[in-house]
Amino acid sequence: LRFSDEAVAAAVPILVYWTYSGVHTALGHGRVMAKYRLNTKAEEDSKNTVSKRAVLGNVLMQHLMQLVAVTVLTPVTKTSPRPADASRASSYLTAARQIAVTVVLYDVYRYAWHRLAHRSRFLYRHLHSWHHRLVVPYAFGAKYGHPVEALIADTAGASLAILASGMSSSPRATAVFLSLCNIKGIDNHCGLCLLPRRLQSLWNGAAYHGVHHLPRGVRYNFSDLFFVTWDKAFGTYLHYTVEERPGGEGLVIQPVRPKASK
Numbered sequence: 001l002r003f004s005d006e007a008v009a010a011a012v013p014i015l016v017y018w019t020y021s022g023v024h025t026a027l028g029h030g031r032v033m034a035k036y037r038l039n040t041k042a043e044e045d046s047k048n049t050v051s052k053r054a055v056l057g058n059v060l061m062q063h064l065m066q067l068v069a070v071t072v073l074t075p076v077t078k079t080s081p082r083p084a085d086a087s088r089a090s091s092y093l094t095a096a097r098q099i100a101v102t103v104v105l106y107d108v109y110r111y112a113w114h115r116l117a118h119r120s121r122f123l124y125r126h127l128h129s130w131h132h133r134l135v136v137p138y139a140f141g142a143k144y145g146h147p148v149e150a151l152i153a154d155t156a157g158a159s160l161a162i163l164a165s166g167m168s169s170s171p172r173a174t175a176v177f178l179s180l181c182n183i184k185g186i187d188n189h190c191g192l193c194l195l196p197r198r199l200q201s202l203w204n205g206a207a208y209h210g211v212h213h214l215p216r217g218v219r220y221n222f223s224d225l226f227f228v229t230w231d232k233a234f235g236t237y238l239h240y241t242v243e244e245r246p247g248g249e250g251l252v253i254q255p256v257r258p259k260a261s262k
Contacts, residue, residue, distance in 0.1 A: 009171035010071050013178035014063045020183055024139035024190040036192045037250040038210050039136045047135040055144045062143050062150045069155045098167040099177050106161035111230040113153045114222040137189035137213055184225050193242055193251050204228055210253050211240045217255045
């Protein structure tokens with residue numbers, strides 16, 4: 001049984017999302033990963049203001065939107081096949097370069113939109129506040145949010161980055177890129193602090209994004225997918241520490257407020 005490249009580009013990232021979030025969910029509630037948990041189950045149940053059933057339905061709807069977008073985007077932008085003598089190594093290098101460029105473009109777009117969605121009272125109240133109903137994020141809730149914001153931040157943002165990088169003519173590279181985005185989004189919302197400390201100054205993770213979901217950090221750390229570079233470059237970075245949870249197993253995030261300038 002063979003599937004077209006377009007079908008792969010549409011379906012694989014969604015399968016990756018549910019498989020990877022399922023693994024994180026299973027591990028997150030097991031004893032093996034308890035020492036890495038940033039929040040307790042009681043905190044998750046008491047602080048979040050939306051049910052997991054509602055989150056599940058919302059994310060499934062967003063994946064339907066993603067299916068439609070990829071299905072429409074790839075045939076419209078399809079180019080002629082590569083010559084038969086084109087080397088496989090060359091095609092892999094081209095795909096890797098396109099994916100890298102798309103990651104950077106999309107990450108910048110996400111930062112800009114995320115910051116705007118917090119700075120604008122209208123956008124926050126009517127759109128982005130949905131995502132912050134999850135004060136304690138969890139793996140399969142990574143994509144939870146208002147459908148209109150999903151169109152702007154996810155569907156439109158990823159589509160523009162894919163078009164700008166020239167990757168729209170490669171459904172398989174598109175599938176890899178969207179799968180990476182899903183994996184990274186889940187990593188950032190899974191509630192497990194697994195990122196090595198030496199990478200935390202560059203790479204986003206559950207602790208870094210967890211700061212943003214706290215009431216004290218909601219106006220900081222807008223970089224929400226791959227790199228934390230944008231917050232540091234534009235003055236929205238909030239330092240934090242990750243400490244052992246007092247009187248219990250696990251970890252706790254402690255935001256460190258910047259000192260007021262004299």
